[in-house]
Amino acid sequence: MPTDTLTECFEEHRPMLLGVAYRMLGRAADAEDVVQEAWLRWTAEDRAEVREPRAFLVRITTRLAIDRLRQAQVRRESYVGPWLPEPVVTDFGPTVPDTAERALLADSVSLAVLVVLESLSPLERAVFVLREAFGFPYAEIATALDRSEAAVRQLAGRARRHVDEGRPRYDVDPAERRDLTERFLTAAAGGDLGELLALLAPDVRLVGDSGGKSKAPLRIIESADKVGRFLHATAQGAGETFEIRLLELNGAPALLALLDGRPDSVFQIEVLDGRVQCVYIIRNPDKLQALVGR
Numbered sequence: 593m594p595t596d597t598l599t600e601c602f603e604e605h606r607p608m609l610l611g612v613a614y615r616m617l618g619r620a621a622d623a624e625d626v627v628q629e630a631w632l633r634w635t636a637e638d639r640a641e642v643r644e645p646r647a648f649l650v651r652i653t654t655r656l657a658i659d660r661l662r663q664a665q666v667r668r669e670s671y672v673g674p675w676l677p678e679p680v681v682t683d684f685g686p687t688v689p690d691t692a693e694r695a696l697l698a699d700s701v702s703l704a705v706l707v708v709l710e711s712l713s714p715l716e717r718a719v720f721v722l723r724e725a726f727g728f729p730y731a732e733i734a735t736a737l738d739r740s741e742a743a744v745r746q747l748a749g750r751a752r753r754h755v756d757e758g759r760p761r762y763d764v765d766p767a768e769r770r771d772l773t774e775r776f777l778t779a780a781a782g783g784d785l786g787e788l789l790a791l792l793a794p795d796v797r798l799v800g801d802s803g804g805k806s807k808a809p810l811r812i813i814e815s816a817d818k819v820g821r822f823l824h825a826t827a828q829g830a831g832e833t834f835e836i837r838l839l840e841l842n843g844a845p846a847l848l849a850l851l852d853g854r855p856d857s858v859f860q861i862e863v864l865d866g867r868v869q870c871v872y873i874i875r876n877p878d879k880l881q882a883l884v885g886r
Contacts, residue, residue, distance in 0.1 A: 598634070598635060601645050602631055602634055602645075602649070605645070605646055605649050605650075606627065608650075608726065609627045609630060609649055609650070609653045610623050610624070610627055611701075611725070611726070612650065612653055612654060612657065612721055612722065612725075612726065613626040613627055613653055613656075613657045614680065614701070615700060615701060615706070615709070615721040615725055616654070616657035616658070616661055616714075616717055616718060616721055617657055617660060617661055617664065618677035618678060618706050618709075618710070619664075619677070619678045619879075620678050620680050620882050621678070621881075621882075622660055622664070623657075625660070626653060626656045626657050626660060627653060629656050630649060630652045630653045630656060633652050634648070634649060634652070647732060647735065647736070650722070650728070650732075650736055651735065651736040654718050654722065654736050654737065655736070655737075657718070658714045658715065658718055661714045661717065662714055665714075668710075671803060672802070672803055672804030672810065673800065673801065673802055673803065673804065673808065673809070673810040673811070674799050674800060674801055674810075674811075674812060675710070675801060675803075676703060676707065676799060676801035676872055676874050676879075677703055677706040677707070677842070678874075678878075678879040678882070679703070679841040679842055679846065679858050679860070679874055679879065679880075679882075679883065680701070680841065680842060680882065681839065681840065681841060681882075681883070681886065682701060682840055682841065682842060682843045699843065700721070700724060700725035701725075701842050701843050702842050702843050702844060703842050703860060703872050704759065704760055704762060704862055704870070705755070705759060706842070708754070708755050708758040708759050709721075709755070711754060711758055712751050712754055712755075715737065715739075715747055716747050716750060716751040716754070717751070718733075718736075718737060719733055719737070719744055719747040719748045719751055720748065720751040720752065720755065722736065723748050724752070724755075730744050730745055730748070733748075760862065760869065760870065761864060762862040762863060762864050762869060762870075763863045763864050763865070765863075766844070766845070768863060768866070769844055769845050769861070769863050770838075770845040772791065772861065772863050772866070772868065773838065773845040773846070773847065773860075773861055774838065775791060776788075776791055776847075776859075776861055776868060777836060777838075777847055779791060780823050780824070780826075780827040781827055781836070783824065783827060783828060785820060785821070785824045788820050788823060788824060789816055789817070789820040791867065791868050792816040792819055792820055792867060792868050793816065793864065793865075793867040793868060793869050794815070794816050795814065795815065795816075795869075796814070796815070796816050796819050796867075796868055796869055796870065796871065797812055797813070797814050797819070797869070797870045797871070798812065798813040798814075798819045798822060798823075798870070798871040798873065799812050799870065799871070799872050799873070800813075800872075800873040800874075800875065801872075801873070801874045801875065801876050801879070802875045802876050803876035803878065803879075805875075805876055805877055805878070806875040806876065806877060807875070808873055808875045809822070809873075819871060823871070833851060834849045834850065834851055834856065835849070835850040835851075835853075836848070836849055836850075837850065837886065839886060841858065841860060842860070844860060845860070846858055846859065846860040847859040847860070848883060848886060854884065855877075855880035855881075855883040855884060855886070856875070856880075857873060857874065857875050857880075858872075858873070858874040858875075858880065858883070859871065859872070859873055860872045
């Protein structure tokens with residue numbers, strides 16, 4: 593296969609490969625590294641051995657992601673404070689025109705789902721991502737993982753049960769989430785603790801991720817009173833030094849706080865019955881690099 597054709601074929605499948613790797617790893621930088629390694633293996637492979645490029649690339653990417661995930665899980669045991677995925681800008685654009693498919697992709701990349709996926713084994717996670725997010729047939733997944741189809745079906749069932757049990761029940765109406773996100777910002781920035789508390793569910797949770805590299809809660813904060821007072825104090829301390837932008841991250845509205853033009857924090861909320869059920873705050877600078885210039 594000529595070099596130009598090799599490149600065109602790989603680039604055609606790159607978005608899907610990045611999607612698989614990111615959902616496996618929760619880090620955009622790690623996903624990029626995995627896809628780059630897949631490219632190197634793609635160019636070095638004997639073309640006569642590759643009958644279906646898409647299947648070959650998915651197999652290589654998934655196996656590389658599994659290996660990297662196993663290494664990452666060891667490192668995360670010593671991570672300082674709660675761990676959250678690296679936020680990524682999502683714009684499915686005209687390539688995903690179908691509303692149902694768009695909703696499925698957005699859900700599979702949401703912070704809430706990616707957090708639950710952390711509880712799966714690397715193999716379970718691979719099966720779940722390939723099957724639930726991308727709709728791969730069991731037979732193709734079995735080939736990619738070098739497992740029997742029966743074993744893959746068992747892994748899929750186990751993974752789905754874990755995700756269903758661990759996934760919080762949130763509303764996914766985009767307009768409602770955007771409206772509540774804007775009201776949340778107004779209440780926090782306006783310094784009105786009463787208005788802020790009115791937006792929070794009684795059992796709301798706040799999860800902060802700093803990796804020990806910036807200020808953020810090292811434990812999950814629970815209850816409307818504690819979360820509200822923490823957010824109120826944070827907003828009061830910030831003063832007018834921050835620029836706030838509303839954008840879509842991981843399939844949902846989010847607030848990006850910029851300090852001197854550089855990403856400082858990401859805030860995203862989960863909603864149920866018109867109230868904020870969970871607040872995610874990501875302040876680990878390593879996880880905000882991809883948002884520079886947004």
